[in-house]
Amino acid sequence: xxxxxxxxxxxxRAIVDIKSSYGLFINGAFTEATDGKPFKTVSPASEEVLAExxxxxxxxxxxxxxxxxxxxxxxxxxxxxxxxxKYLYRIARLIQERSRELAVLESLDNGxxxxxxxxxxxxxxxxxxxxxxxWADKLEYAGAxxxxxxxxxxxQVIPWNFPLMMLAWKIAPALAAGNTVILKxxxxxxxxxxxxxxxxxxxxxPPGVVxxxxxxxxTGQALVEHEGVDKVAFxxxxxxxxxxxxxxxxxxxxVTLELGGKAANIVFEDAPIDQxxxxxxxxxxxxxxxxxxxxxxxxxxxxxxDEVLARLKRRMGTLRVGDPLDKNTDxxxxxxxxxxxxxxxxxxxxxxxxxxxxxxxxELPTQGFWFPPTVFTGVSQAHRIAREEIFGPVxxxxxxRTPAEAVEKAxxxxxxxxxxxxxxxxxxxxxxANQLRAGVVWANTFNRxxxxxxxxxxxxxxxxREGGRHGLEAYLAH
Amino acid sequence: MQRERSWxxxxxRLPRVTxxxxxxxxxxxxxxxxxxxxxxxxGLPGVDQVGAEARAAALSTRSIKTTAKAYALDLAIQMIDxxxxxxxxxxxxxxxxxxxxKRPDPADPTAPQVAAVCVxxxxxxxxxxxxxxTGINVASVATAxxxxxxxxxxxxQDTRDAVAAGADEVDMVIDRxxxxxxxxxxxxxxIAAIREAAGDxxxxxxxxxxxxxxxxxxxxxxxxxxxxxADFIKTSTGKVSPAATLPVTLVMLEAVRDYHExxxxxxxxxxxGGIRTAKDAIKYxxxxxETAGPDWLDPELFRFGASSxxxxxxxxxxxxxxxxxxxxxxxxLD
Numbered sequence: 001x002x003x004x005x006x007x008x009x010x011x012x013r014a015i016v017d018i019k020s021s022y023g024l025f026i027n028g029a030f031t032e033a034t035d036g037k038p039f040k041t042v043s044p045a046s047e048e049v050l051a052e053x054x055x056x057x058x059x060x061x062x063x064x065x066x067x068x069x070x071x072x073x074x075x076x077x078x079x080x081x082x083x084x085x086k087y088l089y090r091i092a093r094l095i096q097e098r099s100r101e102l103a104v105l106e107s108l109d110n111g112x113x114x115x116x117x118x119x120x121x122x123x124x125x126x127x128x129x130x131x132x133x134x135w136a137d138k139l140e141y142a143g144a145x146x147x148x149x150x151x152x153x154x155x156q157v158i159p160w161n162f163p164l165m166m167l168a169w170k171i172a173p174a175l176a177a178g179n180t181v182i183l184k185x186x187x188x189x190x191x192x193x194x195x196x197x198x199x200x201x202x203x204x205x206p207p208g209v210v211x212x213x214x215x216x217x218x219t220g221q222a223l224v225e226h227e228g229v230d231k232v233a234f235x236x237x238x239x240x241x242x243x244x245x246x247x248x249x250x251x252x253x254x255v256t257l258e259l260g261g262k263a264a265n266i267v268f269e270d271a272p273i274d275q276x277x278x279x280x281x282x283x284x285x286x287x288x289x290x291x292x293x294x295x296x297x298x299x300x301x302x303x304x305x306d307e308v309l310a311r312l313k314r315r316m317g318t319l320r321v322g323d324p325l326d327k328n329t330d331x332x333x334x335x336x337x338x339x340x341x342x343x344x345x346x347x348x349x350x351x352x353x354x355x356x357x358x359x360x361x362x363e364l365p366t367q368g369f370w371f372p373p374t375v376f377t378g379v380s381q382a383h384r385i386a387r388e389e390i391f392g393p394v395x396x397x398x399x400x401r402t403p404a405e406a407v408e409k410a411x412x413x414x415x416x417x418x419x420x421x422x423x424x425x426x427x428x429x430x431x432x433a434n435q436l437r438a439g440v441v442w443a444n445t446f447n448r449x450x451x452x453x454x455x456x457x458x459x460x461x462x463x464x465r466e467g468g469r470h471g472l473e474a475y476l477a478h
Numbered sequence: 479m480q481r482e483r484s485w486x487x488x489x490x491r492l493p494r495v496t497x498x499x500x501x502x503x504x505x506x507x508x509x510x511x512x513x514x515x516x517x518x519x520x521g522l523p524g525v526d527q528v529g530a531e532a533r534a535a536a537l538s539t540r541s542i543k544t545t546a547k548a549y550a551l552d553l554a555i556q557m558i559d560x561x562x563x564x565x566x567x568x569x570x571x572x573x574x575x576x577x578x579x580k581r582p583d584p585a586d587p588t589a590p591q592v593a594a595v596c597v598x599x600x601x602x603x604x605x606x607x608x609x610x611x612t613g614i615n616v617a618s619v620a621t622a623x624x625x626x627x628x629x630x631x632x633x634x635q636d637t638r639d640a641v642a643a644g645a646d647e648v649d650m651v652i653d654r655x656x657x658x659x660x661x662x663x664x665x666x667x668x669i670a671a672i673r674e675a676a677g678d679x680x681x682x683x684x685x686x687x688x689x690x691x692x693x694x695x696x697x698x699x700x701x702x703x704x705x706x707x708a709d710f711i712k713t714s715t716g717k718v719s720p721a722a723t724l725p726v727t728l729v730m731l732e733a734v735r736d737y738h739e740x741x742x743x744x745x746x747x748x749x750x751g752g753i754r755t756a757k758d759a760i761k762y763x764x765x766x767x768e769t770a771g772p773d774w775l776d777p778e779l780f781r782f783g784a785s786s787x788x789x790x791x792x793x794x795x796x797x798x799x800x801x802x803x804x805x806x807x808x809x810x811l812d
Contacts (some may be wrong), residue, residue: 003772004549004550004763004764005549005774006541006542006546007543007544007545007546007547008543009541009542113538270524272523272524272526272529274732275526275529275533276529278529278532279529318768348811375686444526
């Protein structure tokens, strides 16, 4: 018999209409930037320029903050919760209606496989807006006091790994609680946020309630440091998070930070082996490993180490790396040249420090930014690849002998965002969850999200919670 | 395409014991007593239900188009055990089914033949005569199909009758009552006895996964059947709901893959019942490809127990070749 070679199955790009250039979305309309130069956003899979985007300078930031202030005081703040809910439900439905378009746009701009943007990102984005729409008229039951009030104007800065999902995590609870927002998407992935601006127009959202300004670090800094901002919410690197915490220190701004991670994915000898392998793969190769809660440190009990590694390598051999728009692609492109350089650098460090590097045979496209799924064995706690966040499809494998040792190694990191436990023993799952200093502990699964579940970190992974009832508290004064 | 039709002497029935491979040594050992067998089966790694179903669902999202689809449709047709297992079966019905097996698409002689025709033992002779010289096998259910509730002597005789009438393949059922009450030794001995009665005839062991219910049971029953001498493990009789499901088939494919790893032997897998559309069949083939691997994309190692599936495969095949869907009346209903 011949081989079962999957023919290309590309999702059509025709559904998206990318404009050649975009302005800033301020006070309900797209406007030209007054200062700052335009910049280009490229498809990381091909390096093709997708569009030109405006950089917001200090004057634009000021304009956006004033628009948000006006909308907060005149319209959105005083509006009844049930009316705010109607807008949020409308936005959620529009996202569902346009989900195919948004998924294609996300995959183009970010490089993630369409299978994930279609089956994970977009359903979660819509679910997040639906969930918080339901809270808008029930805030007094959120556990934030009997008469919780919005904070005012929220400055929100989000990363490039889940552009539209991070937007939803930020905007949905803020609006439900009665705040207005200025959101800055990452400079490499602004397009779905700009499409979201169109959705706000489609939903007849009052002008100024949502403002989207584009730009890089300088724009973000101008935004979070602006005096008219009451609340700063940031998701991204620990270094930038630290800078933000410093800059708002001594002001009355509230802050939530969701930063990096180096999650331990812990496999015990009685784990359901085939599902565990899937969970390891999903933990580190989902979204090219560009996941702050990625299971990037695999801790395997020594008694099953050989078997787990053999099975993991076999499974990695079936991963399909390539065109993000192909419906059969499992691993897409690295988001940017900078990120690729960082992954390469840390992988080189891993080799130099004596760890063994392995990747399955796979042909990478010549254009664009690509890195093969990679596993490092012989890694110890002292190695940089066991301590620093690589933020790419690179797994470091360590071993342990007893549950106590697993806990000790898992917690021995400056981060504390997530962890995974694989065992068929229920009592051990509960014991481990109590011991692990991580905001999320997954048992016999990994990288599962739901709008009803709070998410956030310990230690250098940040503070504050997003999602669930807890996510509202970050946007309410009590 | 060349296909071997006889399994006689193709494989040894039990894992070969060698001194170099400890995996094989330990496997031969596990069947030496009921106690050891029981400890081995209960010691297999668990199956997480949520994870197994999520994996099957993820494999279902593969998009199989154009050349890949053409390959998959023809392969699926060649993997069909075209089945009729009704109280109302007659020689006439079986003759019609055999005609369809030989030439599935009356309008298109390039459509491949199916792998086998599957009938009750008393109709084996009829099917055998109709299929002479075609290379298409006759499969017979046996062992008091579908419930298996009879004495071992009767089950053995049932098997011998089917073989004597010319069956190339025997589809037996396991004793689910014994399995569910933990009498693994009884199930093992019965499969081994039928293996004996079937001689060199190809033996498929039906687990009836709809009655075993849990994936842990499916994995244990798969190993039990393989250790006892099955050439194929088969999901269902088609008389119990649910019949074949993708996650159950996934767990069975993992079992044959692991058994191959341990012994070097290839055991086949046959999902049966409930697979009615080409789209479903392609999901199974994707699962085979990405779980057990390309070796199993062969009618000798993967079969579909089905009847109505064939017409949908033929219809999609014609659509792919001509761009048009013919009406259902252009395909025969036998």
